[in-house]
Amino acid sequence: MEELLKFAPRPTGAGEMFQLMRDGAPRTRTALVQVTGHSRSTVAARLDSLVATGLIAPAGEATSTGGRPPSTYAFNPDARVILGVDLGATHARLAVTDLASTVLAELDAPLAIADGPDRVLDWVAENGEKLVASAGRPLADLAGVGVGLPGPVDHANGRPVNPPIMPGWDGVDVPHALEGRLGAQVLVDNDVNIMALGEHRISYPAERDLLFVKVATGIGAGIIMDGALRRGAQGAAGDLGHVAVPHATDIPCRCGNTGCLEAVAGGHALAAALRTLGTQVGTSADVVALVRAGDVPATQAVRQAGRDIGAVLAASVSLLNPARIVIGGVLAEAGEHLIAGIRETVYQRSLPLATQHLRIMTATTGARAGVLGAGVMVIDQLLSAASVDALVERTLQEDA
Amino acid sequence: MEELLKFAPRPTGAGEMFQLMRDGAPRTRTALVQVTGHSRSTVAARLDSLVATGLIAPAGEATSTGGRPPSTYAFNPDARVILGVDLGATHARLAVTDLASTVLAELDAPLAIADGPDRVLDWVAENGEKLVASAGRPLADLAGVGVGLPGPVDHANGRPVNPPIMPGWDGVDVPHALEGRLGAQVLVDNDVNIMALGEHRISYPAERDLLFVKVATGIGAGIIMDGALRRGAQGAAGDLGHVAVPHATDIPCRCGNTGCLEAVAGGHALAAALRTLGTQVGTSADVVALVRAGDVPATQAVRQAGRDIGAVLAASVSLLNPARIVIGGVLAEAGEHLIAGIRETVYQRSLPLATQHLRIMTATTGARAGVLGAGVMVIDQLLSAASVDALVERTLQEDA
Known part of the structure; x- marks a missing residue:
């Protein structure tokens, strides 16, 4: 092994240099020497080994400052x-x-x-x-x-x-x-x-602290803090569906407790509430269709669901201090009514330091997230x- | 610069090797070559440069397997x-x-x-x-x-x-x-x-996901996720004091809202509640002294405060899924009554996946945390x- 490594370029360190190149920008050897602080020979060896994997490929010539223009290299996402x-x-x-x-x-x-x-x-x-x-x-x-x-x-x-x-x-x-x-x-x-992960990386890659909330039959969250997904000790972080909604203590939930967010504001809860008002509605998608068609009881129910979700998100804002909350899931497609309800309670119930730069919006990746x-x-x-x-x-x- | 570096060992990489040595264990050059995968000359140069800073010092000789025993080196916290x-x-x-x-x-x-x-x-x-x-x-x-x-x-x-x-x-x-x-x-x-940070590093350095809760006049939390303190977008993460306690919606708070955890279960709230019962009490420390002396109303008030704090921590457990909750601050010195109240509501209101391995205890670093x-x-x-x-x-x- 020791013998082999004397003849092959040392692989350790190539992965680190690759991280710099993941942005896809073409770079010359000289630029890589400057940014890594490594010697020209180390950079050349690492570049060769990355080109051998296919992850990095030649990306044409840089503009010359006189003399033969230097070659550039870039991340090859097609590898x-x-x-x-x-x-x-x-x-x-x-x-x-x-x-x-x-x-x-x-x-x-x-x-x-x-x-x-x-x-x-x-x-x-x-x-x-x-x-x-x-x-x-x-x-x-x-x-x-x-x-x-x-x-x-x-x-x-x-x-x-x-x-x-x-x-x-x-x-x-x-x-x-x-x-x-x-x-x-x-x-x-x-x-x-x-x-x-999808919404963060595709739509807001520069955001360090983001809370993604899925609102559908179930309600749950994904937590990005310091730029990475945080899963908690058993991978159960973000499980908002059975958090108690303040003021809604008597509604029974399938989990055995009462007042759970999912039992109050989930898709099933909305559909059931609309049925008691005489509206024919089965799934969350039916609720969304009614809201889009301008149905008043459905619109009011979705806005109230937004307020109830907002009451739980207010606590999440105090705890996590995200810069952005993104609402996804099928009920997010009900338009501004859900978001308006959420904003109403979050801004009322959270402290100014945590909300002054907070933005709350609908997911842009939609069903592809x-x-x-x-x-x-x-x-x-x-x-x-x-x-x-x-x-x-x-x-x-x-x-x- | 390029000239200077030809004669000096390259500093880049010494810091990375130092991370391996922060545990304080003495290591030989050979052990460092094995664990880093670097060449003997690279390890020797990095070791020399770390010894020059004082952060690493010779730590005696290792047990010999025949021949002259090799020297060991270790982190020198006294530097x-x-x-x-x-x-x-x-x-x-x-x-x-x-x-x-x-x-x-x-x-x-x-x-x-x-x-x-x-x-x-x-x-x-x-x-x-x-x-x-x-x-x-x-x-x-x-x-x-x-x-x-x-x-x-x-x-x-x-x-x-x-x-x-x-x-x-x-x-x-x-x-x-x-x-x-x-x-x-x-x-x-x-x-x-x-x-x-203090409680995590001194008492539970191996724990990746820990929630520290200070209970005193104010109530707040520090969040360790994936081994590091998470501060949120404005450094305001963990601000639990003004989260709404379910069921306690009519108690006014100095922040302008009602039902905030601090207004319900903070040291001022406890002292005020005990005064209305005729007990002479000023500060949080007075409340702790009463509980320690076996005063029944004070003990009941602290246990109820624990339940109210637990109601908010149940939501935090669902959101963060910590492996351990550590309770500190002056009211944690009231003994098991506060913790018992907290456990009561957390285990009742959180889902089994998040609580099956959860431990809730009093901080061990006390006033030194x-x-x-x-x-x-x-x-x-x-x-x-x-x-x-x-x-x-x-x-x-x-x-x-």
Whole structure:
């Protein structure tokens, strides 16, 4: 080993230099020497090893200041592809992206999570493989798979933990089931966390402290603090659905407590409340359609749900002090009424220091947040300094 | 510069190697080569440069496996000293520690923060300088000063932001005022954040997700997630005092809202409630003394305060999913009654996934949490890889 390394460029450090180049800007060797503080020979060796992996590629010539123009190098997001998988209660969304989250091929189809892990993961593997092909890439180009599930997940091992709406899934080794079929590493998290990752990276990459809130049948949050997703000790952080809404103490919840946010302001609660008023309404999407059609009781119910969600978010603002709250999920599509209700209580119930620069808005990635975030989760892992160092080492050994 | 570096060992990378050695264990050159993956000559050069700064020192000989026993090297926490400063409403605590938070000299004295920044900071500089001397060290050994203040602080620039109980302090450049007198860099944060840092590092350094809650006249929290203090966008994270307590909606708070946790369960609220029952009581410490003496109304009031705090912490547990909640501040000294009330509502109102491994306990660092944490804040900054690299570079230039 010691012998081998004398002849090969040292891989350690290439991954670190790669982090500087992830922004995609072309750089000359001289620019990299200046920004890293390393010697010209170290930079040249690291650049060569990164070019060998395909992650960095020549990017043309820089403008010359006299003499032969120097070559530039840049991140090549096309080197590999990623499969993002967003599984909901009754639908699945798949996307093949490059390493910069550009969507190359996409599939949206009905799929019942209650069909159980065997049928669902089989469907995902089969359709994932087809989607890579329809993006015009061989399966060998697939570098990783990110999966979002509609329930609690132990992110460290990719297994669901007592998921309430996923019969048969408790403790299932999701990565193992997919890795054999797709030949790439698999990471799993809950749907709200991947939506938070997607919305953060695609829409607000510079924001350090962001709270993403999904409002649908369930209500949950994904927490970005200091630029990264924070999952908590058991990966259960952001579970807002069963936080007590102040003033709403007598409404029973399926969890056995009363006054839970989900029982007061979730999609089922809204639909049930509208039915007692004589409106024919089944799902959260029906509620959204009524609001969009200008139905007054539905609009009032959504605004009140916003106020109730805002009462819980006010506590979250005091605790987390985010710079931005982004509201996603199907009920966010009801337009400004939900956001208006949320703003009303958040600004009333939080302290000025925490709200003076706070912005509250609807998610811009919409239904794509989850599938993009599932991809981001995998890309971040694959392009970390340690992973790139390992890839460099493997590439050099294969070339030797 | 390029010329100079040809003759000096390259400082970049020494700081990174130092991180491995912060645990204090003695290591041979061979062990460092194995763990870093760097060449023997790189390790030797980095070790030499760290020894030149004093941060690493020879630590005797390792056990020989035959032949001359190899020398070992270890972190030398005695290389510099730190001043921790914890300022409360009416008292100050100062401590001089080494770089491993061992207290070398300590001072606890009455000091009114309301005397204003000129008098208070003058007192801190004068007594800090004396305390370094009484620890037997020259002022030149002082590497940094950490300050905790009883109000909101913009940690990035060390200035208080509209602090309610600190007249005259709004926007004051605390680091500038002290740096001139003490000749060392100064970092500032609010008292709850430094208490969280102190309790985390001294008592539970391996815990990744911990919530520290101070219960005194005010109530606030410091958030450790993924091993580091999270301050939020304006440094206001953890501000629990004005979160609404469910079921307690009609109690007015000085902030203008009703039902705030501080107005329901803070030290002033408890003392006021006991006075209406005819008990002579002024401060939070009086309430603690009554509970310790077995006074029934005081005990009941503290247990109810625990339940109300627990109702807000239940929401915090759902949001943050900490592995441990540590209760500090003067009211934590009332013994098990406060904790029992907190546990009662937290375990009732949070979901099983978030509470199954949750532990709730009283802080073990007691009144020292703040002053130790103020030191930890500075030590973490001084011993970061980048700071050590910079120190190595300065040392080499001075030696050249």
